Amino acid sequence: MTNLCGLGTALITPFTPDGEIDFIALERLLDKQIQGGVDYIVVLGTTGEAVTLSDEERCEVRRFIKDYVAGRLPLVLGLGGNNTAAVCHALQHEDLSGFAAILSVCPYYNKPSQEGLFCHFTAIAQASPLPVILYNVPGRTGVNLLPETVMRIYNAAPEVILGIKEASGNLDQIKNLIALAQDTKLLVISGDDGLTADIIAAGGAGLISVLSNALPEQTGQLVRTADKALQAQLNPLISLLFKEGNPAGIKTLLHHMGLIDNVLRLPLVPNSPAVQEEIKQLL
8 A cells, every 4th residue: 555654735725816726826836845845745635625615626626736746746635524425436436546545534513423433434445446544633523533443444444544644632542543553554644733743753654734835844854853842843833823723824824925815715714814914923
């Protein structure tokens, strides 16, 4: 299976002032990632506002990124949801060529039990033609994928389950999962920029990052070294990026860097003027 260690960028989707996908800005962002030395790119995840893109737009973005990157970096595709049958159908019928793996979030809103999560992800593993990275982000989904359940899923399909993006924010839980997975090939990947040094020091396999959209070199250094001094230096900016939600903060930062227009799709809105000014000053 593909070994997706190191730094992956959870890529934003830039929009023009009238709300259309800005493919010129997307080229700039992709160039920045490639030149900045990231190890892979995650396409159409939470940070990419995938849930407010139409099916046609998601296909356009996926095709554009695949063609533009042209094999220079591995690509991971966000493909998940709270309707198991629909996710499995998409895995079987959509064109996934050019992608190394999928990132599949825990079902949101309907709040399944641990048994329901196990059945959901084993069904996805059976349907997927690509390796699968699980994605645990309780703050968005309302359900927490526990370490014991992660290992049940992995043990049911070790040839398909590549790893997990862990964004629970619970360092003890993540360390417990790393300990349970230590004799396996399961990758435990940080999904929280602010906990990266701690997770990698504990044996984590890297980071899927929001910050690296804007600062790929510095974020890459953090992933390679697990330097707690560098983590402490970056954390004030990281905190600001999430102060009013993601991807509002990273879009503000990229806008101040002259890379994109500061446009999101409802129900998301740009940062308040006060937070925009805080990010500008810290930058």
